Amino acid sequence: MKVMIKPSAVRLLKLKLTLLALSISVFALSPSSQAQQRRSGQRREASTLSMTTNAPRNPTIARIVSEINAGNIERTVRKLVSFGTRNTLSAQDNPTRGIGAARDWLYAEFLAASRASGGRMKVEKQSFEQQPGKYPRIARPTTLTNVVATLRGTQPASENRLYVVSGHYDSMCTSPTDAECDAPGANDDASGTAAVLEMARVMAKYEFEATIIFMAVAGEEQGLVGAGYFAEQAKQKEWNIEAMFTNDIVGNTLGGNGVRDRRTLRVFSEGVPSSETSEEANVRRGVGGENDSASRQLARFIKETGARYVPTMNVMIVYRRDRYLRGGDHIPFLERGYAAVRFTEPNEEYKHQHQNVRIENGVRYGDLPEFVDFAYIGQVARVNSANLAALALAPARPKSVGIVTTRLTNDTDLKWDANTEPDLAGYEIVWRETTSPVWTNSRAVGRVTSYTMPGMSKDNYFFGVRAVDRQGNRSPVSFPRPAR
Numbered sequence: 001m002k003v004m005i006k007p008s009a010v011r012l013l014k015l016k017l018t019l020l021a022l023s024i025s026v027f028a029l030s031p032s033s034q035a036q037q038r039r040s041g042q043r044r045e046a047s048t049l050s051m052t053t054n055a056p057r058n059p060t061i062a063r064i065v066s067e068i069n070a071g072n073i074e075r076t077v078r079k080l081v082s083f084g085t086r087n088t089l090s091a092q093d094n095p096t097r098g099i100g101a102a103r104d105w106l107y108a109e110f111l112a113a114s115r116a117s118g119g120r121m122k123v124e125k126q127s128f129e130q131q132p133g134k135y136p137r138i139a140r141p142t143t144l145t146n147v148v149a150t151l152r153g154t155q156p157a158s159e160n161r162l163y164v165v166s167g168h169y170d171s172m173c174t175s176p177t178d179a180e181c182d183a184p185g186a187n188d189d190a191s192g193t194a195a196v197l198e199m200a201r202v203m204a205k206y207e208f209e210a211t212i213i214f215m216a217v218a219g220e221e222q223g224l225v226g227a228g229y230f231a232e233q234a235k236q237k238e239w240n241i242e243a244m245f246t247n248d249i250v251g252n253t254l255g256g257n258g259v260r261d262r263r264t265l266r267v268f269s270e271g272v273p274s275s276e277t278s279e280e281a282n283v284r285r286g287v288g289g290e291n292d293s294a295s296r297q298l299a300r301f302i303k304e305t306g307a308r309y310v311p312t313m314n315v316m317i318v319y320r321r322d323r324y325l326r327g328g329d330h331i332p333f334l335e336r337g338y339a340a341v342r343f344t345e346p347n348e349e350y351k352h353q354h355q356n357v358r359i360e361n362g363v364r365y366g367d368l369p370e371f372v373d374f375a376y377i378g379q380v381a382r383v384n385s386a387n388l389a390a391l392a393l394a395p396a397r398p399k400s401v402g403i404v405t406t407r408l409t410n411d412t413d414l415k416w417d418a419n420t421e422p423d424l425a426g427y428e429i430v431w432r433e434t435t436s437p438v439w440t441n442s443r444a445v446g447r448v449t450s451y452t453m454p455g456m457s458k459d460n461y462f463f464g465v466r467a468v469d470r471q472g473n474r475s476p477v478s479f480p481r482p483a484r
């Protein structure tokens with residue numbers, strides 16, 4: 001039994017929710033920050049209330065955003081669908097059907113995109129043989145291949161700092177182990193794969209201080225196998241992955257609930273780290289911070305950067321690792337201690353996910369291109385690319401950030417390690433009330449490695465520290481641990 005919602009009721013509900021969000025956002029600000037905003041004459045809307053800086057937009061990032069082309073994304077989605085199935089267990093050596101054909105086509109496309117980089121982007125096939133036993137959906141030895149395009153950073157102090165963005169190019173029909181059925185996978189996840197390819201195409205010709213890895217992975221539907229392999233390799237080689245984005249199911253704007261929403265993009269981030277040790281959990285119970293993991297800071301950064309560069313899109317932070325009891329390719333990264341988030345459309349349509357293509361009682365099932373909103377995927381790619389560029393142009397988030405606890409005081413003493421980037425300008429302290437979902441205030445404190453917030457008790461606020469370079473690029477926030 002389906003509950004049908006009338007469009008007028010939906011509009012009314014949306015209006016109510018908007019008003020509710022507005023009133024919540026206003027109350028989330030401390031009285032002093034409200035006064036500050038009145039003084040500076042800023043008018044802020046609900047979607048931009050998370051802004052903690054009025055720094056001008058970086059023109060390079062604005063240009064990247066403007067070059068993302070939804071037409072290219074549509075061509076990629078249709079091409080990937082044309083391979084019939086991209087099930088991980090499907091043909092590896094058929095030139096026109098199966099995952100092997102999709103792999104080779106993607107490799108050639110990333111290679112073509114890399115030509116604009118002047119040799120800075122390297123494209124590889126990361127292949128490995130998965131033996132049966134570990135994943136129930138892989139019953140015999142199977143070769144999996146991730147297509148990986150690495151755009152090397154140009155600043156020596158930052159080139160080993162990595163940002164990873166991925167989509168999964170494998171697909172499935174109703175049965176995850178059926179290698180023969182048609183599995184168009186237009187939304188799940190040609191949409192994310194096409195967004196990543198378009199970002200690589202646009203961003204290859206730009207220079208970034210840190211390194212960006214654009215990746216199309218296999219085996220997601222078999223148990224996050226391709227992403228898991230990449231994350232494990234990264235951990236073993238001690239790669240400094242500062243953030244990972246997965247784009248999965250980012251192309252449908254008409255939900256099974258009847259709601260059409262082309263402006264909202266969900267970003268899922270966990271609060272308590274999947275990799276937290278029992279010792280870290282003890283500290284967290286003592287000082288708070290269940291809403292302040294590195295992944296949650298990343299989500300806040302994404303919301304703020306998205307509002308700055310793609311103001312027509314509403315980045316909706318969800319306080320969950322992923323959708324209810326479901327998973328995605330960011331999880332293997334989280335489990336290995338990396339900050340990672342998942343991007344997904346706001347209202348899913350389950351008739352067009354993991355379904356054999358068919359008509360049943362007049363209803364069409366299957367993940368087909370006609371149910372995909374290509375302009376929306378373009379917007380998703382814009383939010384992603386703005387954030388990747390902002391991260392890779394900015395300094396690293398400060399390390400070893402601590403709140404000094406050697407004296408009992410009503411001030412808050414913060415300290416951190418010095419960043420090493422040559423273009424570093426200094427640091428900002430950010431803070432918020434403990435019940436606020438986003439950072440509400442910031443203060444530039446210069447090029448120091450300690451700072452005291454006078455008269456502001458660590459009991460009453462959450463604090464963080466971020467780094468700023470001479471161009472005004474800001475890192476994500478680092479949340480302090482108790483220190484001596």
Ligand SMILES: [Zn+2]
Nearest residue numbers: 188189248249
């Ligand atoms: Zn998926």
